[in-house]
Amino acid sequence: MDNERRASGEPTFDDVVRIPSTADATWGDPESVVGTALIEDVARLAGVAPITVSRAIRQPGKVSAEKRERIRLAISQTGYKTNPHASALRSGRTNIVLAFVSNLFSQQFALAVRGCAQVLEKAGYQFLVGQTSYSYSKETAIIQSLQALKPAAVMFTGVIELERNRESLRSLDIPIMETWAYPRDPIDLLVGFSNTDAGRMAANHLADRGYRRVAYIGRRGGRGALRLKGFREVCAERGLDFKCEIVCDEVESVSDGRRSLARLFDQTNDIDAVFCANDLLAIGALMEARRRKLTVPSDLAIIGFGENDMAGELSPGLTTIAIDSFALGQFAGEMLMQRLSGEPVDHPARHVELTLIERGSA
Amino acid sequence: MDNERRASGEPTFDDVVRIPSTADATWGDPESVVGTALIEDVARLAGVAPITVSRAIRQPGKVSAEKRERIRLAISQTGYKTNPHASALRSGRTNIVLAFVSNLFSQQFALAVRGCAQVLEKAGYQFLVGQTSYSYSKETAIIQSLQALKPAAVMFTGVIELERNRESLRSLDIPIMETWAYPRDPIDLLVGFSNTDAGRMAANHLADRGYRRVAYIGRRGGRGALRLKGFREVCAERGLDFKCEIVCDEVESVSDGRRSLARLFDQTNDIDAVFCANDLLAIGALMEARRRKLTVPSDLAIIGFGENDMAGELSPGLTTIAIDSFALGQFAGEMLMQRLSGEPVDHPARHVELTLIERGSA
DNA sequence: TTGTAGGCGTTATCAC
DNA sequence: GTGATAACGCCTACAA
Numbered sequence: 001m002d003n004e005r006r007a008s009g010e011p012t013f014d015d016v017v018r019i020p021s022t023a024d025a026t027w028g029d030p031e032s033v034v035g036t037a038l039i040e041d042v043a044r045l046a047g048v049a050p051i052t053v054s055r056a057i058r059q060p061g062k063v064s065a066e067k068r069e070r071i072r073l074a075i076s077q078t079g080y081k082t083n084p085h086a087s088a089l090r091s092g093r094t095n096i097v098l099a100f101v102s103n104l105f106s107q108q109f110a111l112a113v114r115g116c117a118q119v120l121e122k123a124g125y126q127f128l129v130g131q132t133s134y135s136y137s138k139e140t141a142i143i144q145s146l147q148a149l150k151p152a153a154v155m156f157t158g159v160i161e162l163e164r165n166r167e168s169l170r171s172l173d174i175p176i177m178e179t180w181a182y183p184r185d186p187i188d189l190l191v192g193f194s195n196t197d198a199g200r201m202a203a204n205h206l207a208d209r210g211y212r213r214v215a216y217i218g219r220r221g222g223r224g225a226l227r228l229k230g231f232r233e234v235c236a237e238r239g240l241d242f243k244c245e246i247v248c249d250e251v252e253s254v255s256d257g258r259r260s261l262a263r264l265f266d267q268t269n270d271i272d273a274v275f276c277a278n279d280l281l282a283i284g285a286l287m288e289a290r291r292r293k294l295t296v297p298s299d300l301a302i303i304g305f306g307e308n309d310m311a312g313e314l315s316p317g318l319t320t321i322a323i324d325s326f327a328l329g330q331f332a333g334e335m336l337m338q339r340l341s342g343e344p345v346d347h348p349a350r351h352v353e354l355t356l357i358e359r360g361s362a
Numbered sequence: 363m364d365n366e367r368r369a370s371g372e373p374t375f376d377d378v379v380r381i382p383s384t385a386d387a388t389w390g391d392p393e394s395v396v397g398t399a400l401i402e403d404v405a406r407l408a409g410v411a412p413i414t415v416s417r418a419i420r421q422p423g424k425v426s427a428e429k430r431e432r433i434r435l436a437i438s439q440t441g442y443k444t445n446p447h448a449s450a451l452r453s454g455r456t457n458i459v460l461a462f463v464s465n466l467f468s469q470q471f472a473l474a475v476r477g478c479a480q481v482l483e484k485a486g487y488q489f490l491v492g493q494t495s496y497s498y499s500k501e502t503a504i505i506q507s508l509q510a511l512k513p514a515a516v517m518f519t520g521v522i523e524l525e526r527n528r529e530s531l532r533s534l535d536i537p538i539m540e541t542w543a544y545p546r547d548p549i550d551l552l553v554g555f556s557n558t559d560a561g562r563m564a565a566n567h568l569a570d571r572g573y574r575r576v577a578y579i580g581r582r583g584g585r586g587a588l589r590l591k592g593f594r595e596v597c598a599e600r601g602l603d604f605k606c607e608i609v610c611d612e613v614e615s616v617s618d619g620r621r622s623l624a625r626l627f628d629q630t631n632d633i634d635a636v637f638c639a640n641d642l643l644a645i646g647a648l649m650e651a652r653r654r655k656l657t658v659p660s661d662l663a664i665i666g667f668g669e670n671d672m673a674g675e676l677s678p679g680l681t682t683i684a685i686d687s688f689a690l691g692q693f694a695g696e697m698l699m700q701r702l703s704g705e706p707v708d709h710p711a712r713h714v715e716l717t718l719i720e721r722g723s724a
Numbered sequence: 725t726t727g728t729a730g731g732c733g734t735t736a737t738c739a740c
Numbered sequence: 741g742t743g744a745t746a747a748c749g750c751c752t753a754c755a756a
Contacts, residue, residue, distance in 0.1 A: 002558075006559075011544050011555065011556040011559055011713050012544075012556045012558045012559045012562070012592065013544055013545065013546045013556070013558070014521075014543045014544045014545050014554075014556055014557050014558050014585075014588045015545075015558070015588070015591070016521050016523060016543055016545040016588070017523050017583070017584070017587070018523060018525060019498075019523050019524045019525060020525050021524075021525045021526040021529070036509070038733065038734090039733070039734065039735095040733085048742080048743090049742070049743045049744080050733090050734080050735090050743095051734090051735070051736095051742080051743065051744085052741085052742060052743075054734070054735060055735090055741090055742085058735085062741070062742095063741075063742085064741060064742090067741085067742090081506070081507075081509065081510050082510070082733090082734080083451070083510050083732090083733050083734070084447075084510050084511060085446075085447040085448075085450040085451040085456075085510075085512070085732090085733080085734090086447075086451050086732070086733035086734040086735085086748090087733080087734055087735075088447040088734090088748095089445070089447040089448050089451050089732090089733085089734075089735095089747095089748050089749065089750090090733080090734045090735045090736075090747075090748050091734075091735055091736080091748085092748080094447075098490070104466070104472040104475060104476060104491070105469060105472050105473075107467060110466040110467050110472075111467075113466060114466060114493070117493060126492075126507065127492070127493075128460070128490040128491065128492050129466070129490065129491040129492070129493075130488075130489070130490050130491070131476070131479060131489075131491075136381075144443065145443070145488065147398070147443065148443050148444065148445050148446055148447075149446060150447070159376075159378050161378060161379050161380060161381050162381045162383075163380060163381060163382050163383045164383040167383070181376045181378055182373050182374075182375055182376045183375060183376050183377075183378040184375045192376075193373065194373035194374045194375070194376055195376050196364075196374045196375075196376050196377070197368075197373055197374045200374070221379070222379070223376075225379070226376045226377070226378070229377070230374065253671045254671055254672050254675050255671060255674075255675065258675060283672070283675075284675065287675045287676070287677075290677065291677075309615045309616055309617065310616050310645070310672070312617075313616050313617065313620065313645075313646065313649045314649070315649075315652065315653075351373050400749065400750090401749070401750065401751095402749085410726080410727090411726070411727050411728080412727095412749090412750080412751090413726080413727065413728085413750090413751070413752095414725090414726065414727075416750070416751060417725095417726085417751095420751085424725070424726095425725075425726085426725065426726090429725090429726090444749090444750080445748090445749055445750070447748090447749080447750090448732090448748070448749035448750040448751085449749080449750055449751075450732095450750095451731095451732050451733065451734085451748090451749080451750075451751095452731080452732050452749080452750045452751045452752075453732085453750075453751055453752075454732085
């Protein structure tokens with residue numbers, strides 16, 4: 001039959017694995033049931049009032065062990081699940097933690113989100129991710145909607161720049177986590193690093209290696225601007241000749257980096273090193289340099305930022321400034337957990353280390 | 363001051379851009395207000411009953427133009443936002459669409475999610491993403507929670523294998539989108555492609571190019587198994603010698619591919635081509651081949667799947683089987699929109715094309 | 725086209 | 741430690 005379908009240009013069906021229900025007792029909770037039980041049903045079955053069931057779930061310590069056990073049984077018999085909307089409406093709380101990334105494409109953000117999710121999901125929170133797409137209007141809309149959505153906490157892979165949004169977030173009165181930068185005045189919690197120092201490290205490294213005529217490729221705004229600021233500071237301090245800045249506002253792909261290096265050479269050939277605001281751009285630049293038969297690093301040195309997992313696999317390997325994004329996410333998760341469980345947070349702003357990884361490219 | 367901080371080993375603060383509130387009238391809705399207005403407040407201000415406000419929001423056609431205008435004004439004066447939990451509790455509906463990806467790391471999934479989000483957000487839905495982490499137990503837990511969460515629709519970058527989960531999803535009675543495969547019996551809606559055909563295409567291409575001793579690197583389960591099935595079918599049909607399968611259950615990074623090719627050579631040197639279940643693995647294999655001074659494709663041909671954005675940037679370029687993930691996501695979004703707006707969906711299972719992109723590696 | 729009445733399922737509050 | 745009562749904010753059902 002597949003052969004007939006193929007002959008007529010139709011796709012072959014995939015024989016997707018099906019795992020029958022009988023086999024899944026391993027994963028599901030054994031006694032669960034399809035129907036939609038209410039707290040009242042559980043209460044009746046356990047011979048208690050609904051509120052006691054609610055307490056047994058939220059504050060087990062306040063219910064006698066005997067009733068707690070009866071309720072536990074009744075819950076598993078009925079397959080009862082709390083209705084999160086009813087609960088949220090009455091209590092003003094949910095167990096949802098939201099993370100917003102500017103860009104789902106970034107490996108670094110994905111790692112951080114995963115690290116944070118791992119910590120919070122372990123504690124029973126539901127972790128969901130949204131995109132801000134580098135857009136202020138979308139960020140504003142999202143932050144407006146948080147007021148009514150009542151998440152337990154919110155995390156951003158970035159810092160919030162609009163004062164009004166900062167104010168809105170503060171007034172939510174929930175833990176707010178900012179990351180990926182090191183501002184003086186975070187909204188609430190912070191796990192980040194100094195982008196200025198990242199730029200400084202890049203310039204210092206290039207200066208140490210004897211490069212003198214340098215350029216920058218990256219976004220004009222946000223963190224890119226901070227990295228550039230640090231970079232230029234050190235250029236001035238150490239007498240490097242900052243030749244040129246290539247503004248590249250699409251920074252999500254290798255081809256953006258390749259095109260940017262091409263644009264750079266349209267402007268000048270008189271450079272010996274380039275700092276790329278992230279590793280994807282740097283890898284693209286590396287590719288373009290190779291295409292132009294330039295030897296890296298002797299004809300052109302390239303240094304990146306962010307430790308893409310391909311950085312070490314290329315030849316020459318990409319010299320870059322790494323952060324441990326997964327650990328950053330875990331720290332963020334742990335700090336959020338402290339707030340959520342009412343513990344005092346001694347240091348609401350945590351710094352994570354930048355590490356220069358020297359490979360062949362600079 | 364920064365210099366002192368640096369001297370003592372402390373990080374430099376980032377001077378993050380701050381955009382004051384006065385400047386953001388451009389982005390926010392001009393008349394919005396901080397406070398938490400209720401539908402009742404809007405109704406009073408507009409001189410109508412609360413239910414009329416509700417109608418003006420949900421079914422504007424059923425409210426006279428004059429009142430609609432008064433209500434619109436009152437809403438913007440009060441900054442009223444519907445409470446989604448109250449709304450969900452009463453109506454059993456939300457405007458949240460959830461997407462679940464097995465792996466936030468994949469460029470392809472990120473593109474698909476973005477395509478889908480773009481369509482649904484335009485229509486006013488809130489689009490959030492969760493991770494299933496290739497885990498059945500987590501997938502099951504997530505699907506259980508959907509019952510109470512009442513999303514407007516759900517999308518998966520994959521198909522659901524556990525019968526019980528398929529049943530749970532069906533009983534939600536909301537649009538369910540599966541993707542990334544082409545099964546005979548999707549749960550509800552499908553935008554996918556034949557993984558079996560992808561494997562067949564790979565084998566046919568290798569056979570056409572004269573390669574005879576082939577191997578496979580990829581996951582044992584899920585779509586990897588389907589691609590392998592198609593690949594082996596054609597190997598048998600065309601007399602290719604299938605030498606070896608390297609099971610690699612971590613498929614998220616280039617280094618996994620590199621290690622897998624090394625493991626392959628531990629088993630046999632007698633191969634001339636390898637099919638990698640995704641491009642990240644294939645790129646890793648390419649790196650490892652280069653490290654071993656093998657010439658690609660004459661010593662070893664490599665073919666991938668999925669069109670990572672670096673595939674075309676390498677040299678030799680990676681020959682791969684591409685799908686347009688962003689378009690897939692958009693199709694999925696459009697199909698979901700049809701269901702959500704009550705239009706009939708003529709073809710609930712849509713097929714997207716596989717395209718063999720021949721570059722240098724095979 | 726508009727409005728009235730009532731309840732969605734849970735939990736805060738207060739009383740015992 | 742336990743329970744009765746009421747209310748969270750909105751929208752369905754029905755009536756006018």
